[in-house]
Amino acid sequence: AQSVTQPDIHITVSEGASLELRCNYSYGATPYLFWYVQSPGQGLQLLLKYFSGDTLVQGIKGFEAEFKRSQSSFNLRKPSVHWSDAAEYFCAVGAPHGYQKVTFGTGTKLQVIP
Amino acid sequence: GAGVSQSPSNKVTEKGKDVELRCDPISGHTALYWYRQRLGQGLEFLIYFQGNSAPDKSGLPSDRFSAERTGESVSTLTIQRTQQEDSAVYLCASSLGQGLNTEAFFGQGTRLTVV
DSSP states (O other), rough: OEEOOHHHHHHHHTTTTTTEEEOEOOOOOOHHHHHHOOOOTOOOEEEEEEEESSEEEEEEOOOOEEEEETTTTTEEESSOOOOGEEEEEEEEOOOOOSSSEEEEOEEEEEEEEO | OOOOEEEEEEEOOOOOEEEEEEEEEOOOOOOOEEEEEEEOOOOOEEEEEETSSOOOOTOOTTTTTEEEEEETTOOOEESSSSOGGEEEEEEEEEEEEGGGGGOOOOOOOEEEEOO
C-alpha cells in the first residue's frame, strides 16, 4: 500500500522568500501525486497534480512541484511567498491502476511573517 | 450537486450522546472518504468506500465510530456515546475513484463540538 510522509509539521518563512515543502512517498511504481491547500477556515483545494509526462508541474497561485522518481519525492515550491499563502498544505498519493484510495500526508502548516 | 455537501456544518452535542454526520458526494463519484481533523492537526483517515466493495475501515478509532453508504450515494458517519476527544472537523471527500480520476474533492466539513 502507498504511503506519504511530510517531514515538516510547521514551517515559517518571511514574505517574499522562497518556499519548499517536502513530500516523500512510498509506492511500487509511478504514482499519481497531488498537493492540496487548506486556508484558515476553508476547505481543501487542489493546488496541482502529477500523473505522467513532464516532471515539473505548475499549479494555481504560482506554485509548482517536481516529481523526482530517484528520491521518491514530490516537493512543492514557490519562488516568492505572499502573506496569503499562510495555510496548511497536504501531499497525497494515488495509484494509477485499480480502485485504491488516495493517501494523504499529515500536512505542513506554513506561517508567513512580514 | 456541484460539489461535496456536508451537513450539518456545525454540531454541538453533549458528552454521551450519539451524532450522525451526513455527506452528499458529487454525483457519479464512486469513491468516498471520511477524515477527521482535530484542532491544529492534520488529516486523519477514517474510512473509504469504493463502489459496492467492502469499505476500508482501517482508520476508525474505536467501535463507537461507524459509517454507511448505500451504493454510490449519501454516506453517514455515526459516532455513538460521544466523548470530548471526538471534537474535531469531520471532512468528507469523493472522487471518480480510479486511475486518472482519483483526484479527491472535499466538502466544507462538519465541526463537531462535544461539551
